[in-house]
Amino acid sequence: MKSNRRTFIGGVSAAALVAGNTAAFAQKKYDDGATDKEIKIGNTNPYSGPASAYGVIGKGIEAYWKSVNERGGINGRMVKFVTLDDGYSPPKTVEMTRQLVEQEKVLAMFQTLGTPTNTAIHRYMNQRKVPHLFVATGASKWGKPKDFPWTMGFQPDYHTEAVIYAKHILANVKDPKIAVLMQNDDYGKDYWEGFKEGLGKDANKVVRHVTYEVTDPTVDSQTIQMKDSGANVFFNISIPKFAAQSMRKAAEIGWKPVQYLNNVSAQVSTTMRPAGFENVQGVITAAYIKDPTDKQWDNDDEMKAWRAWMAKYMPAGNTSDVNYVYAHAVSFLMEQTLKKCGDNLTRENVMRQAANHQKLRVPGLLPGITVSTSPTDFYPVQAVRLQRFKGDTWELFGDILAAEST
Known part of the structure; x- marks a missing residue:
């Protein structure tokens, strides 16, 4: 399914990454952002701007670290989570990230959100040799340890x-004539390349391919086209604001295609309800x-x-928003990674432990889906199920579909 993306590690030596956990507890070792009492983690998130629907992820993560600290922290250390608003603007992301790395001196960056924004700091993070972990984007580039050994994704790749x-589509739609709406950046292009690969010799079934910019006010004209x-x-490759607009507009103009929606916009509260x-009804996505x-x-x-955690730590949060489940799940993974570091809180050891999870059950993932990483596999979650929208919620169908490690 994938064309040889799981390649060999470079930069951080493979030998270092596969070293066992026992050495992590042998003696105290610290890089910037770690002390006997504190672990400092950095983050950028779009609390404003066109992708602000995702701002709840940052708020959920912040609440998670509060709950961790109330339990005594990680190996006795409190987590200081510094999160800044980049407005989904790549230049702003660069500015904020430099501030976090060079002034705040965080141990690692965690869950920075967005493909264009993470792309803007990708080389910087690897040149500085600062962990760039579990980024909130499914672009396939986050799983290339040979070229970028300090960056790792989280979710299934686009x-x-x-x-x-x-x-x-090819198996279930008779004589498909496909229209594609795509955000005009690396996020959209990653989906588009995968879609064409999946269609193979039937790529000519795409009869219209239109794009939008995140600065566009609407996608009404593209929907009409x-x-x-x-x-x-x-096939809708859009963030929530534009996904909701396009599906609503399609209904307004009497267009009733079979609809496939990318997972990043599959939230009931921020996409489906506004649409x-x-x-x-009947929209299909992966989960x-x-x-x-x-x-x-x-x-x-x-x-x-x-839900009990939400009631205590996010009482004003919308419990129908899957982004809060996501925030809790990815934070759990980061917590487990830092726990495995023991008293060796160097940046290299953080990456070593991030690449050392085997079939870890993460609360909130679908049954049968676990997290596995290795020095040559930087794709933590590699399986999905399809689901269809019915009434006011999603209904899962079919089997677990797993990526192939080739």
């Missing part, structure tokens, strides 16, 4: 997700996180624990 949609193409399938539930609006999780132990 390329593989798009391959899955393409194959599902797609309808006018005669397309009966709509109008009546306009999004790897439990959706809190899905009633099958009402009595699930992990989700009951999550």
Whole structure:
């Protein structure tokens, strides 16, 4: 499914990364951002701007570290989480990241959000040899340890997700005529390349391919163009604001294609509700996180624990927003990584432990989906299930679909 993305490590030696955990506890070693009493973690997030719907992720992460500190911290150290608003603007991300690395002197950057924004700091983080961990974007470039040994993703990569949609369309839609709406940046292009790969010899089934800029006020004109193409399938590669706009506009103009929505916009509260539930029935997307609006999780132990956590640490938070489940899950993974570091809180050891998870069960991930990493595999989550929107929630269907490590 993937074309040889799991390559060999460079920069941080493979031997160092595969070293066992026992040495981590042998003696205290610190880099910037770590002391006997504190671990300082940096983050940028779009609390304002066109992607501000994702701002709740940063707030959820902040609440998670508060809960960790109330439990006594990590190996006795309090976590100081410094998060700054970059407005989803790459130049601002660069400015904020330099401030966090060079002035705040954080041990690591964690969960910086967005493909264009992370792209802007990708080389900088690796040149500075500062962990750039579990970034909030599924671009396939975050899983290339040979070229960028200090950067690691978290979620399933966009390329593989798009391959899955393409194959599902070919198998389930008779005579598909496909229209694609794409954000015009690396995020959109990663999905687009995967989609074309999945279509293979049927790539000519795409009859209209339109793009938008994050600065555009609406995507109404693009939606009209797609309808006018005669397309009966709509692949929506958009962030929540534009995904909601396009699905609502499609309904307004009487266009009723089979719709596939990228996972990054599959939130009920920020995409589906603004689009109008009546306009999004039957939309298909991929999932790897439990959706809190899905009633099958009402009595699930992990989700009951999550709701109790929300009530205590995010009482004003929207418990129907899957972004809070995501924030809790990825923070749990970071906590486990730092725990494994013991008293060796060097940046190299943080990366060593990040690349040393084997089938870790992370609360909030769908059943059967675990986290595994290695010195040559920087894709922590590599499996999804498809789901279809019905009523006011998502319904899972089919089997777990896993990426192939080739």
